[in-house]
Amino acid sequence: MITTKDLTKVYTSRGRQVSALRGVDLHVREGEVYGVVGTSGAGKSTLIRCVNMLERPTSGTVTVDGVELTALRGSEHRAGRELREARRRIGMVFQHFNLLSSRTVQENVELPLEITGLDRTGRRRKAAELLELVGLGGKARAYPGQLSGGQKQRVGIARALAGDPKVLLSDEATSALDPETTRSILELLRTLNQELGLTVLLITHEMDVIKSVCDSAALMRDGRIVEAGTLTDLLADDSSQLARELFPLGDLGDPGAGRPDGTVLEITFQGDTSTQPFISQLARTYQVDINILGAAVETIGGRQVGRMRVQLPGGHQDNVVPIGYLREQGLQVDVVTETGANTDSTTGVVA
Incomplete structure (x- = not known):
């Protein structure tokens, strides 16, 4: 639904060039909620503004719903007719609401329809439907100054939906x-996303936002995407930095704790496997x-995900069969340390 290829954006300030985007490749599938996370200055806001062509990229392509926006005529200051038509299929929700204080809630939602x-x-009919959809049916005649922050953002979302977009972009909306x-806004x-079939691309610096609502995510740093994938795949990758931040392993206890000798395993379980009593089954089956x-x-992402650190007696070779049993149950099992053996302290791989 949304694809960028080798996207770059270079700003010139006082004769000095600053690269905000450095060859960004992004692919957001139709119907998913995709989050881009990173610290301030990583390039997130520039990326989302390039997706809807509020900023024209220096080079590279942006394609939304099969239309290559970068091939359409227009500039950052004046969009051509085809580009304006394409933008109407893309809704945008801003961090600071951008509501007109002199207009009522209903009139704010009607604004893009006037255009x-x-x-x-x-x-009026369309605005009333949208306000009901976002839970503000009784606030149509109120003014923005009479609303809470969450209510203002709901008005902003209703306004973004006025053109019946297929894509909704969220720029630090929470x-x-x-x-x-x-x-409540993430819900x-x-x-x-589910009821309207909207594809949602959101940017954030908050890992909890990614954890609670996204299907897929990308980590941005210094104008580049350094890691991307579905949350399921990321959580199954023990080398994933995003997975470590979504589910910090440090919370699971010291891998060096426990008995003096033994093999420490890290077990990741998702979905249906999270309800299985695999530890008790392992203990009974192998009397360990x-x-x-x-x-x-x-x-995380609507799925139950768990991680566990356990220690089995003996070295890795003594536990090949129990480890194989756990993996047969659909669990991800990684050997963290083998106490007493010559182990690489960084990778946990027995030398």
Whole structure:
């Protein structure tokens, strides 16, 4: 649904060139919620503004819903007719709401419909439907100054949906909100994604946003995407930096703790496997004493995900069969350390 290829953006300031994007390749599938996360200055906002051509890239291509936007005529200051038409299929939600204080809630939602030339009756009907959709049916005549931050953002979302877009872009839409309101806005975005079939691309600096609502994610650093994939694939990759930040392994106890000798395993389980009593089954089947060093379970991307550190007696060779049994149950099993053996402390691989 959204694809960028070798996307670059270079700004010139006082004769000095600054690269905000450095060859960004991004692919967002139709119907998913995709999050781009990174620290301030990573290039996230520039990327999302290039996707809807509020910023024209220096080079590279942007394709949305089969239309290559970078091939359409227009500039950052004046868009051509084809580019304006393409933009109407892309909704945008901003961090600071961007509502007109002199207009009522309903009039703010009607604004993009006025621009498209829809008649007054049609505008009112459409705005009323959208306000009901975002849970503000009773606030149509209120002004932005009478609303809470979360309500203002709901108005912004309703306005973004006025053109019946297939894609919704969210530029740090929850960063100015308190945690409870953030959760409600993220739940609304997920509901809209599911009920309207919207493809949602959001940028954020908050890992909890990625954890709670996204299907896929990318990590940006210094204008580049350094890691990307579905959350399921990332969590199954023990080398993934995103997975480590989504589910910090340090919370699971010290891998060096436990008995003096033994093999420490890190077990990752997702979806249906998270409800299986695999530890007790392993202990009964192989009559092995298992020392649980730490465990945690969270809901990430709508799926239950867990990680556990356990210690089995003996070295790795003594535990080949139990480890194989765990993997046959659909679990990801990584050998963290083999206490007492010559082990690489960085990789956990027995030398």
